[in-house]
Amino acid sequence: MTDQRALTTIFSPKGKPSARILRWILRMQQYDFKVQHMKGSDNPADILSRQPLPFDAQxxxxxxxxxxxxxxxxxxxxxxxxxxxxxxxxxxxxxxxxxxxxxxxx
Incomplete structure (x- = not known):
């Protein structure tokens, strides 16, 4: 699941990515995955990537x-x-x- 709609276009058969992106797609073809779009408001963020680190003032x-x-x-x-x-x-x-x-x- 991703909140980046561009990824669904890039990985679709109709997508025409640049050569650099195409190299990444070729590398990722060895994995079995499916890219699905989910609105950011419906997609709960990963707590570890969103929560600020505690500040130790001492x-x-x-x-x-x-x-x-x-x-x-x-x-x-x-x-x-x-x-x-x-x-x-x-x-x-x-x-x-x-x-x-x-x-x-x-």
Whole structure:
């Protein structure tokens, strides 16, 4: 049962889905299923997907500090990108480029 009427059209013999959707349909053909439409007001929602998670307002100081440390490491642990001119300058003195030049000359 679905509240998406488009799915019933896509899976019907008259449907003309895009190539991407058609690939999914071909993958799903190994399963025995039938798509039926049911109005959203008549279709009770899954409680686990609709009910909000309970908020625990009592977070310990240790947990707050640990989260702050993790956020700091994630935000600052990734090196900033080098400027293009710096990477060229570094590359000029590298062993890789000098070995390529030697092989070309031989």
């Amino acid at each position: 977070i310990s100081l240790e947990e707050k500090l640990a989260e702050g440390f993790i956020n700091y490491v994630v935000a600052n642990g990734i090196p900033k990108a080098m400027a293009l001119r710096n990477s060229r300058r570094i590359g000029e003195g590298s062993d890789y480029k000098s070995s390529r030049r030697r092989h070309r000359q031989e």
